[in-house]
Amino acid sequence: MLSKLIEITQNAEEFITSDNSHVLVNQYITIELEKLTPHIPILSEENEVVPYSIRQAWDTFWLINTFDGFSINIALIKGDRPIMSVINVPTLYKIYFAEKDSGAFVIDNSGIQQLRITNLPPQKIVCSRAHLNKKTQEFIDQFSFCKIILAESSLKFLYIAENKAMMYPQFGPTMEWETAAADFIVQESGGITCDLDGNPLKYNKESLLNPQFIVLYAKDALF
Secondary structure: OHHHHHHHHHHHHHHOOOOOHHHHHHHHHHHHHHHHOOOOOEEEOOOOOOOHHHHOOOOEEEEEEOOOOOOEEEEEEEOOEEEEEEEEEHHHOEEEEEEOOOEEEEEEOOEEEEEOOOOOOOOEEEEEOOOOOHHHHHHHHHHOOOEEEEEOOOHHHHHHHOOOOOEEEEOOOOEHHHHHHHHHHHHHHOOEEEEOOOOEOOOOOOOOEOOOEEEEOOHHHOO
16 A cells, blocks of 8 residues: 555655646645555545544544645544554655554655664754744743754754754644654654653644654653
């Protein structure tokens, strides 16, 4: 199934043609996932939000953030955590993918490489261009020795997964579909995405709004 997901995100690039790309990509991915796994429900930013009264009975579901201007994100959720994900970043010609307990990988022009956070990463902190608020600024000011990288979308997580930065603090509002696929890539590469108490993010909550969180190359880096 993972290879089919990769193929779906690759084919979805054909619909990135206009300001309406996110809608077209979502329609294509929704149709393809319904054909691939007709028994698994889909939760997407672009589709009508399913009430929690229905969602709470879901054991497994697709959580997708179709083209957000930078990446195409698909995650398979079981219980309250991802077990598989694919992220296609067309502008970088890279596709990231992971499956539970099998590691995280990236496909680029040089082939397939496994992502492993095995060394202390560079002293860099990734921040959101859109959510660089006062709380975030006060937090990163504690690490004056670190270089700040401003990035968009799930690319912020991928800096951690590729061992190119130490952390990514997110103290602004985000939704579950914005984080699930990249959260899992980080997990399978050896890092962690956790709330401010050090707990992993949970999915399919009654509120689909994420808590504030930090992405780290290792949990003991802060907690």
